[in-house]
Amino acid sequence: MPQVARPAVAPTPVTVHPPTATTPAPALQRTTTFTAYTPNYSRESAVASSAGTGAGTGTGGGRASRRQSNLKGLFTKELKNLMYGFGDDRNPANDTVNVMEEILVEYITDICQAASGPSKKSRLSIDDLRRVLARPADAKKLARMEELLFMQEDIKRARAQFEESDIHNPKGL
Secondary structure (H helix, E strand, O other), X not given: OOOOOOOOOXXXXXXXXXXXXXXXXXXXXXXXXXXXXXOOOOHHHHHHHHHHHOOOOOOOOHHHHHHHHHOXXXXXXXXXXXXXXXXXXXXXXXXXXXXXXXXXXXXXXXXXXXXXXXXXXXXXXXXXXXXXXXXXXXXXXXXXXXXXXXXXXXXXXXXXXXXXXXXXXXXXX
């Protein structure tokens, strides 16, 4: 095999200056393989607004935190099982479950608010949720929702066939 002559390239000198007090160190870039959930509002502003309104005054920023406290413990059992299924301890710490539940309730609230749109209608339709979950970051969630809707219709059809066969062929006569 003949060798191809390559032109010699002189290496370019690289000068590295150590960071000093006047020049900031370059920020490290991190690449993530997951899409992070970013709420519609910053957590710091929500905490500041609820602290400014008082705990029991009833309007403003305290309202959202009070509504969330009504939902406290609603998903605890399911979250513990999910966390165990994804590799956590059989009995995870209550603080961890509470944080996960807070994130979940915040996510569901944001999705529902986005689905209701600017009209702030009281009932959401499946199409509203489809519209919100149509973002590329939520493609798996949308596919799972579609799968569950299909299974729900399939179960309805099976029940209807079962009830129809009971009407035509009653048992016990």
